[in-house]
Each structure stands twice: as C-alpha cells, then as structure tokens.
Amino acid sequence: MKATTKITAKAAVKPASKLTNKKPARPERCLDFKTVWNYKASPESAESAKLEKRYELFIDGKFVPPSDGAYFANFNPATEAKLCEVAEGSPADVDRAVKSARAAFEGVWAKLPAHERGKCLFRLARLIQERTSELAVTETLDTGKPIRESRAFELPLAANQFFYYAGWADKLGFAFPGRRPRPIGVVAGVISWNFPLLMAARKLAPALAAGNTVVLKPSKTAPLAALKLARLAEEAGFPPGVVNVVTGGKATGEALVAHEGVALVSFAGATETGKAIGKALAGTARRCALELGGKNAYLIFEDSAIDQAVDGIVDGVFLNQGPVLSASSRLYVQESIAKVVVRKLRDRLETLNVGDPLDKNTDVGALPTRELLQRVQAHVKAGLAEGVTSYQADQQVPKKGFFHAPVLFTDVAQSHRLTQEEVFGPVLAIQTFRTAEEAIEKANNTPSGMASGVWTDKGSRIFSIARQLKTGVVWANAYNKYDPTSPAGGCKESGLGRDGGLHGLASYVELN
C-alpha cells in the first residue's frame, strides 16, 4: 500500500480549503473526477424547517418556560449561524416533568384501552410522514447531516418505528410466552445528537406502546427534533403528561437520571456516560437500557463482490459523517485484494461531495460541534504521529462550519489508537488479514460489540463468521441497515438490551 499519498500531521488539520487544487500524487492510474463530475448546487430551503425563534420545555401537554428563565443558543454546525434559542431545563423542571409523567401514567395512560394507546402511536407515525420535509430540514440544520440522509434514512425509519410499535400496544400478551407484561412507569429517554429524531422514536415508540410515559431529554447539541416531535404528539392526541421533553445540558440529564420517579433510564450515547448511569442507578430499584458506542469492524474476503463491498464501507463509516454507534471504523481486508480495495476506496473518496448539508448532492455534511471536529482532528493527528499511511481526498471543504473531509489510514496495527478508540468522525483505519481466524480474532479484540460487517460470496462462511463475531448486529454483504422490526444493540461494553423488533419491547416491560 505504498501507493497512498502521505499527508503530514500539519496538512491534515489545516483548513481544508488549503488542500484544494493539490492533486494527491498517485503513481497509478486514476480517474479524474474533478473535471467530469460537477454538480449544480441544489439546496433545500432552510425555510421549510419553520423554526421558531425560541423553544420552551414541553411538560404536561404544554410548552412552558424554564423555571429559572435560562436559554441556550442553538447553532447550525454547517454555517455556525444561530438557529434559535432553546430552554435550559433546571432540576426543578425535570421534577415537574417526571411528576407530570407519573401522574399521566397512573391516571389516564394506564386506564386507556390498549388499542387506543396504539391509535395515538399510529397517528403520530402519520404526522411524521406528513411533515417529512419540515422534519428532515430541521434535522439537517440542527446536526449538519446531509439532507439526503435525513430524508431517505432517518425520517422513514422514525415514522416506521411508531407504525411498528403502535401495533404492539394491544398485543403485548403474545410477546412474552408464559408471562403477563406490565408497564414499568416513567421512562427517561436520554438520547444522543447523531440521529435526534430516530433516537427519540426508538425510545418513545416501544416505551409508549408498552404503556409507559416518557420524559425525553434530547442532546443539547441537537434538541429540535424532540421538540417538534412533542408538538406532533400533542396533535396526535396523546394525553398531557404522556410525552414530555426537557431540553438542556449535562446537569439536566443528570437530574433526570437521578430522579426517583424514573423507573427506567433508556440511554443512547457515549460508553462512558452509559457506565456512569449504570453506576448511578446501583443501589436503587431503577433500571437502565443502554445503547453505547462501538469500534466496529468490517471484514472483506477475497471472494467478495468488491464494488458492492466498497459501497458498503462508504455506507458503513461515512454515514452521518461518521458519528454512528454502529459505524465501521475498522476495516479488515484479505491481503490478496487489499490493494484493489484501497484503490477503489480512494476513488470513492474523490467522488464524495463534502459540503452544504442542505444540498441534495451532498454525501458528507458537517460534524455537529466544534469540539467533535477538534477531537476528530486530534485523532487524525495522533494517527499520523503513529506513523501510519493516510489518504485524504482532494476535497473542497467550506471554510465556515465544522467540516472534516473523509480520511483513510492504511498500514494500521492492532495496537494503534486508530483501531482502539472510537473516533466518531469520517475516519477509517484499514488493516489486512490472511485467514478467517485472524480476521475474527482482530475484529473481536475490543471491549465493544455493537455491530460488524462481513463480505464474502460464500454462504457457509457467512454463517460461521456471523456466529463468531461478538456483536449485537452482523451485516453480511450489507452495512448500516436499520428497520423497526429488527433488534439492534450492543454486546459487551456496547450496551444493554435491544432497540427494535419484538426483543426491543423487553426493556420497557415488567415480567415478574
């Protein structure tokens, strides 16, 4: 793999604009994408997000100002422009929200016939479908992800999540043989910023279908989807208090996790936070369901359909600019095809459009915060310091906004930070292997176990390898596919419990 371009630590963290017009010196044949593949700009209008100037907390069916009058500014990571102001919930607000959820749980929600609960969820699903454009643009403005992904990936999944679980509401008796599931009470949904709407849907839908009420605490980085969802829940006819949204930062989240009125904390986010939640709940009767990070591996065998496998890698690691709990940031390629895979990947990198997330042709948008961008830059720098070979596409990246062009690292060793630490950015570490045993051992050699991918044309090998990979999801000849009927979640340190499907109900019911 000596053919890859060396970039220095300095170059990697330079503003990307400085990299323009510098063709990477590649000795081998390569396609000239720059002159042929020009797209006209076709941005969505930011207006369709219909953002308000200020967002309040949603408690007991009403939008209410925070008790101590504090608001934080919410920015568009692609332009660094202020979008709106959002309420900073205090512990007193959290208390109000949990009490309203508790009252709704004991009062109206538990007494409602199960099929009526289901109808509320069905209506919410329909409303999400109706507002696809508004919600998709909101997601993109709030997180920096490409509109293509908001619209084609996140929105339908979020709506379908409600459709799927709506139907469970009056069929729970069939879900757990020999047991009669009961709701557990107030669920605290503490969710991450990477898929704000989808994460909210993943926590809300099964929790509500099972008869619980919810206090949702979206990430401070991307709170808008949850607030819009609250408005839709109101329209869908959920009784006041069944769905509450308290926005805010770490202190707000901690107050919610520590609140004694919460029966279950359903968390999606960083592994360290998940562990801290587990510890905080020790000594109480309260439980947690965790959806945490992963250093996920992707195995390509020599008999793979290489073009599709390369597409899979691009979906695997560059979806959402990298911050996906199931992102495949470690690639293991069988030695005999390593050279061709890396070449094809580099070609694909050249064709990825990095830029305005609202543009329909954009493949890679902005990272949601400056902190994350700096973390990714530091990670890349550390990778270069470890002496590995890197390749970054010759991409024009906007000057403003938190953009990071995709990076490949080759000649990576198992001990490098690149293969050990979760990056949460568009950074791929590539290693080679000779035998399946070696690939499996390397893939499993991490404390995490969220997801993995395997590419091969041999069916028997797929079943053998899928069985040996210690992850909650295995994508065979595919990657980063999601569906509401399909349980996903981590083994080992990547989580507790599953989201999605029949198994996704288990966290939200009491069986004893």
Next chain:
Amino acid sequence: MRNYGIYVDGKFNRTESGRYFQFRAAQGDWAANLCNSSRKDFRDAVTAARGAFAKWSSAAPAARGQLLYQVAEALEGRKAQLSEELQHQGLTAAAAEAEVQASVNRLIYYAGWADKFQQVFSSVNPVASSHYNFSVLEPVGVVSILAPEESPLVGLVSAIAPVIVGGNSCVVLASSSRPLCAVTLGEVLQSAGLPAGVVNILTGFRSELLGQFTSHMDVNGVLYCGEAAEELKTVRENAALNVKRVSHSPRADSSAEEAQGPYAILSFQEVKTTWHPIAT
C-alpha cells in the same frame, strides 16, 4: 474429618492461599475443612471458564441438554451422600431427600430447554428492505454466580443450570454457611462428563470475594442470589465497569415451581441480529 477442595478447570485442588475454614454440623460433632478461596483462585477459575467457553458455547444444544440430563442421573446416584450433607447443614432426613429430588428435577427441566428456548425466543424479522433478517440468542460468555446462602443444593443447581444450558461457562461461589453440597456437586459434574472449566466452584466468603466476582473485566455477567441491599449495590456498581449483564434472584424458596423458567436462561443470552441481502 473430611477435607473439601475447590473445583476449578475440571480438577479438585486446594486453594492456592492455603487458607481453610471449618464447617461444624448442626448436630453431633461432625466437621469438615473447606477452602477459603482467594482472589487468585477466582482469577484462575475465570481463566478456566474462558478457556472452556468457545467449545461449550458452540456445542450442539441437544448435546448440552444431554449432558445436563447425565448430571441429573449422576446426582441421583449420589443421593445418599448429598442427603447426609444436607442433614449436617440442618435439614431433616425427609427435607434433605426432598431437596435432592427437587435438584434432580430442576436439572432435567433445564436439560429439556437446551434445544427449545432458541425456537421460542428467536425471530425472523420482516424488514421492509430486500434482506433476510433473523435474531438468535447467543450466550454472553463467562458468568460469575453468587449462589444463594440458603437451599445449598437446589438453590445452587437452579443458579447454575440455566446459565450453562444456554452455553455460558461460570464461576460459582457456594454458600458460606452451607457449603458442603457444592463441592460434591463438582464431583457429580465431573463424573457426568461435563467438560472441564464449564462450571468452576469455589468455597469461601462472599464478604471477601464479592468485589472480585463482580469487577473482573473478563466476566460478562453476574448472577446475584440474595437480598442484601448493600451487596446488590456493589454488584451493580461493579458491573457497570464493563457493562456486565446482571441478574438478581431474590427467591428464597428455590424448590418452588415458580423458581424455574426459560427467562432465567434469557438473563445471560445476547440477541444477535444478522442481515443478508436477498437477490431481486
């Protein structure tokens, strides 16, 4: 006086610490020496359990079921000895016999689940895209078990059987106050042909070993039997270090019918979902 060893990696050893404690019978002057296991003993047992896991977890479920049935047979064959030990631990002859019988029944019950729980609890998922998608249960790995202080045989068997029938290996800390049957159970497992390392049994004190049992980073799950709030807090705090699966079994009456069920197996199973495209 009888000297009991500990059962690690299919062998009966003394504790590496050279420490022992004495058990005195409820009545009469019968007494025995038992190993006061150390943290090192625990670590060795985890190594043994990890070593046994790959083969045990990939064994045919029916084969695991048959082994459990053979354990039940072997246990029945040791009825007299186990019953005597139970009587030393304070049970009447009738109660001791009933407990042995309940333990045999419990093993047979879980033996039967070996090749069935997967059918009941796995799923084929009707995803919208053109993929074949299915979710199966797989064992979590190495489970540490803090066995119940009471019902020293049926409680122990009820803790171990669902864990291993699902393909996990385990390290067990036997009851400190009623430890006699635990080592004898080890002999039963050995004579029934259970592979070395699948079940490892230590005797000693919970107060000393609880931290190690719950914080070891190569342990994937903890089964805590008991009601002590402080202990349970430690279990959950330590489990959070590497997100161990925790199952809490407060049941005092392990003989009861309600104390058994497939959900005890599920406590230490992971759901794995596999996707594969369907050609269109």
